[in-house]
Amino acid sequence: MTAMTRIHAALGRETLPLLGFLVIVILGFSALTPMFLTAGNLRSMAFQMPVLGLLTLAMLVPILSGGLNLAIIYQANISGLVLAWTLIQFGGPQAGFEAFLIGGALALLAGALSGAVIGAVVAYFGAHPILVSLAMMIFLRGLGEFATRGGDISGFPPFMNVLGHGSVWGIPVPLLVFIAAAILWHMMLARTRHGFSVYMIGSNIRAAEYAGLHTKRTLVLIYALSGVICAVAGILMAGSFNSVRVGHGEALLLVTVLACFLGGIDPFGGFGRVLPVVIALVILQALSSGLNLIGANQHLATAVWGLFLIGVMAIRHIVLVIGNRHKERKTT
Template structure:
């Protein structure tokens, strides 16, 4: 076996491609501006990435099952609103750690319930996930606007700033939360019965039913877990922005889909892994930060992200055309 084949076998062809793309982005922006390879820029990226990362994990599992969750942003915001409501009830800035933990429980419950409701409708009524999640998105947005009267809710205890802006042993706390969630996602998908069922449903739901898998229970769990990831993202957003608003993070919805597809997920379900998705997130975050440092308009980042997805799809089509038997479906 040649050296290149050994490297490809060890790292994985998908990861190798993404690592090469990440290195290219780093080299390009390092040459363009001396501010890119600085501790302050890396720190900024490390604080910005986790919320997008958690929302991407929330989007990832539904896509693996052949579905989609368009409600992730508003699930995160309604969860943050649940946290804020509890904190304000216990005095806002004077609320203690106990009130915060109760608020976290309320946030996780709100995210899980909204996800479970979507999962039940998809699983037991057979409704299309796009329509179900779109309906949930509209409902949560309207509910959030009604509860907040279209404004912000702020006035949280000072210790929440530590969660959103603090570090532990030099590593940002939000990044540690995201890495822990990514590790749990990896174990769940690759080393659990639930993960096996997710891939089977994404590959062929009818065959999964005939093989004896409880597809309804799995679908319900998929969207429940997605809602929990959204709730964690909502808690981090509340801690980072020191406020809760229904519209926080609206621009991130399509970026999560882009990160999933850039990370190798099959848009029809059945194939994808956590590590390539994390690498894709790093590429998108580096692109955004680099373009910001060179003074590019923020809308250019969105255009570059969209172009990246087109390029990736074209390259994958070319790879499948050249080697149609090399595509994996596991």
Template sequence: MNSLVSTFLNPKGGKSASGASPLGEIGGLLAVLAALVIGLSLTAPHFLSAATFTSIAFQLPELGLLTLAMLIPLLSGGLNLAITFSANLSGLVLAWVLKAGGGADAGLLVFLVGVMAAIAVGALIGLVMGLVVAYIGAHPILVSLAMMIFLRGLGEFITRGGDVAGFPPYVVALGQGTLLGIPVPLIILIAAILLWMLILNRTRLGFSIYMLGSNLEATRYSGVNTGRALTMVYVLSGIMCSIAGIVMLARFNSVRVGHGESYVLITVLACFLGRVDPFGGFGRVVPVAISLVILQVIGSGLNLLGTNQHLATALWGATLILVMVIRALWSRLRLDFLFRRR
């Protein structure tokens, strides 16, 4: 039990010195998940049903993709507040290409062009933020905030605040269909998680992101091109946002600017629950992904229990505070203990 608690509460993830091994860490989170599923199936009789799991499997991806988009800036010691609106805007680009290519009759080629354009726009948004953060040295909170205001304005200007709908049927199939019994969006999420693991664990860029997240100057002195790496952080974030935007478009068969606005909080929550260091430099993909499932299960559980959507928002806020407070208390306790033992 102690190891379970400590896995969940240690402030810094991914460091063997802080106690829990990576496997134990993941095990701890999985145990929490299991406890949660058991608890919910006892309290909410309908929880343990195929329908619940299908709904989770379809809801999880958009949140998961946005969480991945938030993760990399957090690791670099920054933040990207513009994730949801970047996703919305990429969705709009795809919608626009589909509309221009024949609306509901648009061919697959048009769709592919649209996806490319959407990803390009996401990357461009990220590139602008990254260049300003990396080479001008402006604060990521400010830059992403300004970008968020701009994108929201741009999106509302283009859509006049309404929905954009009317896409070819195969787009809906992409968002709501299954492949070998697995929801397509979930497959996309899993692919994205694998891609992020590959980038963070197995590339020079990923290595550099962790290093510069802890100390930008020392990393630069070691010969790493930190300007380029920091720019890439936001480009990658932007690309992941556009993938999220495409999945959102496909799932709802429409685009509305402002959709998923409240996700910013949940993505931050998922990252911190997955033991990403708020000051950057530490945090891994798998624990974050498991935390995400935990949050989604809680969300679906609350839904089943008939909880109001706004109450859920408040609960997310309270959970984030609680996790951070308990973590602060826990690390203080551990320190006391260490000192006394010596």
């Protein structure tokens, strides 16, 4: 086994190409604007990416299992509403840290419960994940609109600002939360029985059942954990915006899917790693920030993301065809 083969085996085949493209993006925008590599812009990127990153992690594992979770945004929002409601009950701006702990626990429970319902319906009733998560999305949106009358909930204690805008040793708190979640997600997928079951279900759920894996329990846990990560994202959004409303982050849903596919997650399940997805998130954030700095319209960044994904899929197909032809020549 060559050194390059070992590196690909350790990091994943998508990692090195994505790192190369990230370097190209950084060098390109650095040449276009001197503001790109400034401390202020890098700090701004570090504060903006974590919520999208957490929501992408929430989308990642369902896709690995061969499913999808379209309810992630509203799971985050309803969890944020649960936290906000708890803080308001304990005095709003005068609420203590104990109220935050209670509200945070209830928010995580709300996220886990909504995810577990999706997983249970998928696992025990055989419904398609897209339809079930779409139904949950509609339910949570309606519930949130009913609870807030379409408005915002604000008036949080000052320490909530730390979650959205604070730093520890110069590193933004939201970024630390995302890094911790990404490490936990990597360890779960790479080193636990649950992670092995996720890949097996995504590859072939029937074969997983014949192998003795408890596929139904695994599916429930997949979507419950997805809901927990959504709740963490909702808590960070509450701290970042200093308010909670049902519509926060609506534009991020399709971007999470984009980041997963860009990071090499197989859309049919069974293959993918966390590290390439994290690099893909950095690339998307760098593209967005760079285009903003050179004065491009924000909608152009969305268009560029879509074109980029089309280009990546085309390149992957070409590489796959070339690789298959090379193997055929070797065997003949």
